[in-house]
Structure formats: structure tokens, C-alpha cells
Amino acid sequence: MPDIVLQTRDLVRVFGGGRTLFMGKKPSVYAVRGVDIAVRKGETLGIVGESGCGKSTLARMLVGLDRPSDGDIQLSGAQLNDLLSQDRHALSRRIQYVFQDPISSLNPRKLIRETLSAPLRYLRNLSGKALEDRLKELMDCVNLRPEFLDRYPHEFSGGQAQRIGIARALAAEPEIIVLDEPVSALDVSVQAQVLNLLDDLKARFGLTYIFISHDLSVVEAVSDRVAVMYFGRVVEQAAGKALFVEPRHPYTRLLLDSAPVPGKRGLQGEEANAELPDPMAPPPGCAFAPRCPYAQDDCRKKIPDADFGLDNHAAACFHPLGRMA
Numbered sequence: 001m002p003d004i005v006l007q008t009r010d011l012v013r014v015f016g017g018g019r020t021l022f023m024g025k026k027p028s029v030y031a032v033r034g035v036d037i038a039v040r041k042g043e044t045l046g047i048v049g050e051s052g053c054g055k056s057t058l059a060r061m062l063v064g065l066d067r068p069s070d071g072d073i074q075l076s077g078a079q080l081n082d083l084l085s086q087d088r089h090a091l092s093r094r095i096q097y098v099f100q101d102p103i104s105s106l107n108p109r110k111l112i113r114e115t116l117s118a119p120l121r122y123l124r125n126l127s128g129k130a131l132e133d134r135l136k137e138l139m140d141c142v143n144l145r146p147e148f149l150d151r152y153p154h155e156f157s158g159g160q161a162q163r164i165g166i167a168r169a170l171a172a173e174p175e176i177i178v179l180d181e182p183v184s185a186l187d188v189s190v191q192a193q194v195l196n197l198l199d200d201l202k203a204r205f206g207l208t209y210i211f212i213s214h215d216l217s218v219v220e221a222v223s224d225r226v227a228v229m230y231f232g233r234v235v236e237q238a239a240g241k242a243l244f245v246e247p248r249h250p251y252t253r254l255l256l257d258s259a260p261v262p263g264k265r266g267l268q269g270e271e272a273n274a275e276l277p278d279p280m281a282p283p284p285g286c287a288f289a290p291r292c293p294y295a296q297d298d299c300r301k302k303i304p305d306a307d308f309g310l311d312n313h314a315a316a317c318f319h320p321l322g323r324m325a
């Protein structure tokens with residue numbers, strides 16, 4: 001499909017494995033286990049799930065910071081692996097990453113000017129006055145004064161540092177930005193400012209976002225489509241608000257029900273402490289079965305799948321909600 005700018009097929013990432021020096025087996029951790037996602041040009045795909053469900057591992061593979069163990073990633077029809085092996089810069093000009101922790105993602109010894117100049121120099125071949133002009137333009141894009149170019153990261157608040165992180169991503173002039181929990185480390189009032197800024201930039205530069213968060217209310221506010229991840233897999237996907245209005249996967253229902261106050265959606269109380277399965281010994285059936293009030297025998301034996309077409313509302317569940325009656 002022509003408007004698909006990113007697509008993954010059966011993406012898997014296993015950490016560890018292999019043999020120890022004494023021929024013992026090293027344990028394997030299955031972080032991502034067969035993820036298919038597709039992203040249209042200009043949309044925001046929200047990816048939501050609890051800590052440890054594989055969101056960051058997926059995000060890192062999408063931008064080439066980590067290599068899949070299996071499966072593939074295509075960017076506008078080109079294999080990400082091919083782009084990586086030909087020219088890392090070509091990949092960086094297409095897709096960029098914004099990190100969760102804004103201050104620690106910036107080099108503490110470098111002035112902001114140096115941090116932002118590197119992508120302009122190496123990815124966009126700018127130098128001299130053109131580079132200087134672009135630096136000021138980037139600061140203006142993220143609503144920071146140009147004097148801030150000559151400061152160090154520790155002189156910034158979290159919100160300002162995240163604006164710099166966003167400016168660094170914009171410097172490459174990418175088509176796609178992967179935002180990995182971009183506002184989770186910020187105060188609620190600052191979160192709204194950064195989310196508004198991201199929204200403006202998306203419209204202004206025709207960007208495509210993959211927005212990763214554990215916070216359902218943030219994902220609901222920013223996404224055109226949403227994928228819910230659980231234990232390394234996508235378990236539900238839907239366009240618009242469908243997933244929030246009528247969730248089909250019992251896990252999504254649980255996430256929504258654990259939302260006592262606006263802005264605080266997510267697992268709370270007892271559920272927050274309920275354990276994910278052991279990633280070194282995945283259960284044979286549905287990974288959510290041990291926590292699922294509707295689980296039956298088939299759920300403990302086979303892994304449910306779903307047709308996650310672009311605009312389908314689908315859940316990988318043998319007994320999806322809404323069809324129970």
C-alpha cells in the first residue's frame with residue numbers, strides 16, 4: 001500500500017540464549033515475540049502497555065538501535081537492514097527517536113549547540129552560516145530562545161530538555177519520529193505543553209509518529225490508531241477511539257478499568273503488582289490467561305492470533321469481549 005511508511009512482519013527479539021563456557025544453556029528472554037504493525041504517512045500510531053511488555057525493545061528496533069532476532073522492518077518499501085548496512089545516515093534521515101528521560105539523553109559535557117550541530121553537519125551537510133541559521137530555526141520550532149544554544153543540559157528543566165530532544169530529532173528532517181514515553185518523566189502541566197508542541201510540529205512538517213506510552217489517557221489523546229501490547233505481542237488494535245469505547249481484549253478492559261482519575265490511567269493498586277509471566281519461560285497459551293477472568297482451557301493451550309488489518313478493530317483473544325453474551 002503506497003501510504004504505508006513503516007511496516008513490521010513477525011518481528012522477534014530474544015536476548016541471551018546460546019551456551020556458557022561450560023556448555024550450559026544461557027537463558028533466553030523473549031522481549032518481542034512476533035509483532036506486525038503498519039503505520040500510514042501522517043498518522044500517529046499509539047503503542048500502549050505495562051512496563052516490561054516490550055515497547056522500548058520494539059522502538060529501538062524500529063530506529064535501528066537494536067537488531068531483530070527474526071522478522072523484518074520495512075520503511076517506505078525499503079528493508080531497514082539494507083538501509084543499515086548501506087548507510088546509517090540514510091536511515092537516520094528517515095526515522096528518528098525521542099528518548100524518555102530528556103536530560104540523561106543529552107550529553108552533559110556538550111553545549112546544546114554541539115548536540116544539535118552534529119545531525120545538521122553529518123545528515124544534512126550544513127556548515128557555516130547555513131548551519132547557524134538552521135540552529136536558530138530549530139530552537140524557534142521548539143519555542144526556545146536562541147541563547148539557550150550556549151547552555152549545557154543541566155541548565156534546563158525537564159520540559160526544556162525534552163524540547164531539545166525533539167529539536168535534535170527534527171534536525172535530521174525525518175519522515176517518522178518514534179517517541180518513547182516522551183512525556184512520562186515530566187510534570188503533568190509540562191506534559192500538556194510538550195504534547196501540544198508535538199501536535200503542532202506534526203502538522204507543520206507532515207510528520208508520522210509512533211507514540212509509545214504506558215499511560216492510556218496520553219495515548220488516547222494523541223493517537224489516530226492504537227495498538228495494545230502485552231508480553232511482547234500486540235493483543236488489540238483499533239482506529240480512533242474504538243478501543244477506549246468498546247475494548248475487545250480483557251487486558252485492554254483491565255487497563256481501562258484501572259483508571260480512577262483522569263490523567264492517571266494505567267494499572268493501579270493490586271493489579272499493578274500482578275506479575276507478567278516469566279519472560280524466560282513463556283506459557284504455552286495466551287500470556288494473559290493467568291490474569292484473565294474469562295480464560296478457558298483453550299486459552300492455556302494455544303496462542304490466540306488476530307487479523308490486525310490497518311483499520312480493523314481486532315483482539316488476539318479466543319473469547320473477546322462484546323461477543324460473550
Ligand SMILES: Nc1ncnc2c1ncn2[C@@H]1O[C@H](COP(=O)(O)OP(=O)(O)OP(=O)(O)O)[C@@H](O)[C@H]1O
Nearest residue numbers: 015029030031050051052053054055056057058279
Ligand atoms: N538488553 C536486554 N537484555 C536482556 N533482557 C532485556 C534487555 N532489554 C530488555 N529486556 C527484557 O525484555 C523485556 C521487555 O523490555 P522492554 O524494556 O522492551 O519493555 P518496556 O515495555 O519498554 O518496559 P519499560 O517501560 O519498563 O522500559 C523485559 O522482560 C526486559 O527485562
